[in-house]
Amino acid sequence: MCPPFARTDAIIVVDSSSSVKRPNWNKMIAFIVNMLSQFTIDQSSLRIGAFRYNRRVHTNTQILLNQFNNDKDGLLAAIQRLPYNGGGTNTGRAIAHVTNVMLKPENGNRPDVQDLVFLITDGRAQDRVDLVSADLRATGAVVFVVAVILPGSTIRLSQMLEITGTNETLLVVDSGFDGLDTAFSSMLTKYFCPADACSNI
Template identity: 30%
Template sequence: KNYIKRYLCTQEAMADIVFLVDGSASIGLSNFQQIRDFLSSLVSNFDIAPNKVRIGLVQFSDTPRTEFYLKTYENKQQILDYIRQLPYKTGGTNTGLGLEFLLKSHFVEEAGSRAKWNVPQISVVITDGNSQDEVEPHAQELRQKGIKLYAIGIKDADEKLLKQIANQPYDQYVYSVSDFTALQEISQNSETISLIADCREITSADIVLLVDSSDSVGDTNFAEIRRFLHTFVDRLEIGGDKVRVGLAQFSHAPYQEFLLDAYRDKANLLKQLENIMYHKGGTNIAKALDFIRESYFSQARKNVPRIAIVITNGNTNDTAEEAAQKLRQQGVVIFVIKTGQADATHLSTVANSPQEEFLFSVDTYQKLDGLVENLRRRVCNAVEDQLRGKQHIFG
């Protein structure tokens, strides 16, 4: 039995949490009552208010059904009253449909989501088993949007399915209990699942942006990259003792645009980003990674988190794994944003692990802007992890 060793604890935190509950026929009425009790005991632990924790609830079987949105209830008692009366749906088990419904109907501003204000987005999925539809692509899409997914499997739930749903590491996000009464042990256990609020502000970091400037990008797409860089940097606290940003480009050779110590104020830095030239040429990522290690991170501040963000369409013949490992050995955490349709397999060896935290993928350059906040939040978490001395697993 793998009980939840920690319970949902967000006393000081802000979070948007949507529960996705299996209401299929295989659950049975008496077990559904256990789910009601479990939800009530979890919700009791939250500090619920419009400016603190918001709760939403979806029940799924053949189809998903909104019980209430994140914006529906403003206090704990209203939520507990609703859960006590929660009607049992019955029917088949289409978990994938439920996950897709979360993304389209619940983690949106109209439903009360505060994602654009950097409030952590969390979903807790409770199910008793196999799904009759495909789960993984929908779960992946939620995770890519920065939504943290916990999976709680009850009775004979398929562990493989739970892992397809949940974030990694699985020991923090996947729980399976052998029967429904054990749910009560989860919620009463004194150690707790802590849904720690994602970090709000990057206090101090040396960030190097490494941009693909090869022929395969094209002028129009390069303009989208410029816009994306501008929006991303605009959300950072730029300053000599805060966040410093350097920029390099690469095609067949790397190009130095400006080093980490070049700009101490945001206005000048943003102006410089607006004017970066598109170079054209082939694509050599390995050479570019070596270049930023030798020319940029050699100037990084001691004991300040080091982050590289690589933006590329991935059309390259070289293997950059060794160059990426050398950067990591210097304590640099590498994020990769893959644009366009190219195969991302070799890029997964460049990005840190787990991939869902460090490798982003957009099929068109126009979608880059939609990544800004999620990237900022993940860089922020990586910075905090480095400051706490926690090493990321390397690819």
Template identity: 30%
Template sequence: MFGDTEGPPIETLVFVGERERPIGMVGDLRVVGYNGDSLRLVWDGVPQVTAYRITWRLVDGREEQTRVVRPDVTSYTLDGLREAAVYQLLVSALVGDNEGRPVTITARTQDPSANGRREPVRPRSPSTPVFTACPEAQADLVFLVDGSSSVNVENFRLVKDFLSRVISYLPHIGADGTQVAVIQYSDQPMSEVQLNRYRDQSLLLQAVQAIPFRGGGTLTGHAIQYVLHMIFQSSAGTRPGVPRILVVLTDGQSLDSVERPAQEASASGLTVYAVGVGEANRNELQQIARDPRRVFYANSFEDLIHLEANLSQGICQVAKPVKPEVSKHNAFFKVI
């Protein structure tokens, strides 16, 4: 229109081309060899990629390094690492300039001063169930972790490593994926990581590693009640229609009863897993989980490594899959 005169209509065609297919994720990323200052990674390849990107950094985000390798390379040795340090390891597939979603795991290098004791990073044995990740999982997941004095600082560090490895099976963190909270308890429960605080797995893992050890008694029943009434609430970030999962990890018998809190948790629809270590009371673990298939036990904190895959697989089976986005292809839009 110019002044009061309207010209002929102008017709514009906008073409939206077909979206590129998403790039697949590498499979079964794992550590198969390690030393004080090195870790060897192996993964299953992705068809028709042009390269793989390998990224590693300390879980606090420092000292990040990246390498790009050929598409026929499906293993890589990371050298020059810090001894007895926890690293976040990521591998993603590349197609030209486009990058797929990375698969992430955490691993600890050996401590030379440990007198031959194996740190909790071990090669996968042929009999170990193969389970890699569930990137489409959607759940509200709460770890309720015993921080009583019987655990001690060193073992609590191993607990944090265990949590980090389980979280690594859940790369899709946030409001449209899996939300994770960590509650440490002893005489009183303490919310260390809030349920709706993190949308990035790397930042979440850093927060887990930064949790301090608190010490005290073991009031597991009181801690479960706290989670029910203070954490699994919409005001704390719990989402309607999303599976709610509680993982309780303890190394001893509770000083209070867990029976009524466990019944309340089950009646409210929570799926509860109980992880016991060392002197944990197995009958009490059964009371907490309400199902023997959801009870896990390790003889020592170092042996938690053997539980992570099965626990993660159980969590992923309960979690609700994220619905894929629906997109239109080869669409023409006519604007007049």
């Protein structure tokens, strides 16, 4: 049943801009690891890609869908090694990277499974997100935004809605990064399990 078995290709996009701060970065990474720990990750079920961005996309530490197909421990360790630094929040550039690189067949994307994209951010994008997000959704990917609200946050939910295209996949965390807790990660696992993304193994 799903979980632990989910037949999807999921890309996790992590904002590592200066507004996040190191303690919150650690909470965000722990949240991602906790969420993925609930799944079987292998060649025929769930595949995970991930990367971080700020003013640019950090391709030197990105994780492609075909890198850890049968190595869950290796995947989680690679996510835990993602470094934190940098400034700027060019979210549009990150979204374009999902479409142009992460979801390409040569990088492990499967044509016969649902693509899911999870963007975790605490700030307003400093570039345009509307057109690149429409291009991403046009591939058939379902796009989620986990919008983390901090005191004095610059995040604009209308802009986040431009990314998701629907309120159903815009997930607002009003309690800051502390809201990325075990209960929230367990709730988020249901989005990996649409009817056509599960396999009874």
